[in-house]
Amino acid sequence: MSEVVKHIASWTAECLSDQEDLFLVDIIQKGSGAMSKVIVLLDGDNGISIDKCVEVSRSISRRLDEELELQEPLTLEVSSPGLDHPLKLxxxxxxxxxxxxxxxxxxxxxxxxxxxxxxxxxxxxxxxxxxxxxxxxxxxxxxxxxxxxxxxxxxx
Incomplete structure (x- = not known):
């Protein structure tokens, strides 16, 4: 797991810490260099709203900008796992x-x-x-x- 993914996992846990029914499913890192993308998959015992995904995305993006000096651009995607994403947890x-x-x-x-x-x-x-x-x-x-x-x- 890359350092960026470790930071994102930690920040995601902080974002979800006040809501026991929400949880991190997976973090997927794709590509490298200028084509690097990190996908954060969130879910909840009763589903997860788009608004919560947006809130987590903004929080992570802000911390990426403020706390890490990335050498290459990074695309961040925060969503719920789609129907085609296998169950993991x-x-x-x-x-x-x-x-x-x-x-x-x-x-x-x-x-x-x-x-x-x-x-x-x-x-x-x-x-x-x-x-x-x-x-x-x-x-x-x-x-x-x-x-x-x-x-x-x-x-x-």
Whole structure:
């Protein structure tokens, strides 16, 4: 992790310290030199507003300008993780209980089902095994077996 990312992580934590329901999901650094970009992904137990993302972005930008002497320009983006961004934290799994997800395991296989339970080490999916008879079974997976979990969106 670069020094800039370490500073941004610390400043983000300060910005969110007064709101227990908000949390930092990830900081992604892309490119280098004049094309450098840092993406800060924030979420909340009940979602996060655009206004809060703007507030955090302004705070971080101000501190970047005042406290760091950057040699190259840096693009900063603060947002919530989109639907295509995989779940990373236990809190994200918790807030998505009851939703349909697609899990890609480390071996490349995929499982779709409804997330019915989550803890820091495991998730439980309700997987449909017989569509005609509407029979499902619970499948417990260790988080250590999971490569990626994406929340599925239904437009029904």
């Amino acid at each position: 236990d809190r994200q799994y918790q807030k998505n209980i009851g939703k349909s997800v697609k899990i890609t395991l480390l071996d490349g296989s995929q499982i779709e089902g409804v997330l019915s339970k989550a803890d820091p080490d495991h998730v439980v999916l309700e997987v449909l095994v017989d569509k005609k008879k509407k029979i499902s079974e619970n499948r417990e997976l260790k988080l250590s077996e999971i490569n990626k979990t994406i929340v599925l969106v239904s437009f029904k």
